[in-house]
Amino acid sequence: MKKTIGLAALTAILLCGAAQAQQINVKIGVVTDMSSLYADISGPGTVAAARLAIADFTKDHPNVKVELLVGDHLNKPDVGTQIANQFIDVDKANMLIDTTNSGVALAVSQVAANKNTAYIVSGAAASDLTGAKCNAQTIHWTYDTWMLANGTGSAMVKTGGDSWYFLTADYAFGAALERDTSAVVTANGGKVVGAVKHPLNTNDFSSFLLQAQASKAKVIGLANAGGDTINSIKQAAEFGIVKGGQSLAGLLVFASDVMAIGLPTAQGLVLTESWYWDMNDANRAWKKRWDAERKDASKIPTMIHAGVYSGTLHYLKAVLAEGGPKDGKTIVAKMKSMPTDDALFGKGTIDPNGRKRHPVYLLEVKKPEESKYTGDIYKVRATIPAEQAFRQPKDSGCSLVN
Secondary structure (H helix, E strand, O other): OHHHHHHHHHHHHHHHHHHHHOOEEEEEEEEEOOOOOOOOOOHHHHHHHHHHHHHHHHHHOOOEEEEEEEEEOOOOHHHHHHHHHHHHHHOOOOEEEEOOOHHHHHHHHHHHHHOOOEEEEOOOOOHHHHOOOOOOOEEEOOOOHHHHHHHHHHHHHHOOOOEEEEEEEOOHHHHHHHHHHHHHHHHOOOEEEEEEEEOOOOOOOHHHHHHHHHOOOOEEEEEOOOHHHHHHHHHHHHOOOOOOOOEEEEOOOOHHHHHHHOHHHHOOOEEEEOOOOOOOHHHHHHHHHHHHHHOOOOOOOOHHHHHHHHHHHHHHHHHHHHOOOOOHHHHHHHHHHOOEEEOOOEEEEEOOOOEEEOOEEEEEEOOHHHOOOOOOOEEEEEEEOHHHHOOOHHHOOOOOOO
16 A cells, blocks of 8 residues: 555656646747837837846746747837737737837737737736726736826825816827826816827927917826927926926826936926836846846836836746646636736736736936936835725726626
8 A cells, every 4th residue: 555655656746747847838029119219118128128037937947938029019000910910820929018009009909809819018008908998818017097197197186286288199098198187187176278189209399388388287297108208398398387387297207218308307297107126125136137138227127117027927927827828818817816926016916807906106206416326316205005006997997897
């Protein structure tokens, strides 16, 4: 009897070892902006973040082999769709990630749903991705327009900014951010006195800023991002808008934007982010590795980069748990069932509608004299806990929520 039990145990150990040693092959497609106005907030930095996640995971699980594909969507939904189809149909990608541009992200999300491929959005902001346009293959990881509106918008109204005028990027992201922020402003007793839409990747904001200035609104809400935010803030300073008594609300501002604008111009700007490189030792250590991967220490990692790292790790954990990449719906369901946990975001969860949930931070840009070293740009005004930071699933309008 003892001999039989011993042989059975040995067989089980051998089978378990064989299963663990079985090679798992995964292909991940990064769909991002490598060459235009969002390249600094995503682009090459996103690729570096994904590589770090793959390196960290495969170090502990050498039987998992991961190939990374990279495509530049040029901020065009049709190009993003072509890349997604190429990655899935020809290159056999198991997961797509990033997609900094809400119009492109919504298009790629539909491709992922139609072809049952896992898709993690880190760069795009439109809350519709987990609302009316949700699907069982998409997870929205890092931030969204609802979060930004309820962080920055609410804080500005509560501190006296009760009349707003919006400068809005003329595509899906800008429309969603203006919509969500307007709802917060009015819910808190404020009013929206007007808005103007500007084309994506605008160099000259003078006519738009003059309209905002003439509105006499206390707050000019910048419902744009990347190069558009940088240009609009710099040109607002040239017009003396803030000196004239109006406030600028950067509804989506990244650390790289602040560095490009400079503290003398950006000081006092209030914004909301879900990750900041200089917030703790773990983030600072990760930045050093990110710098080395990019071979460039002059850049500042953004929350999009951190989200790509975090999302890639969690996806690979789910793949390992399932014994392979499998189909998108199966893997995303596994990801939702597992608590998230990594060095950059800590512990978190994923809602039924695909919304990743974690704390976010209301930040203020430091004055030049408050900054002690390069990249020391923010002070934390408030921490918004995970349960309050994002819209509740029951209010999202997502068909996945029962």
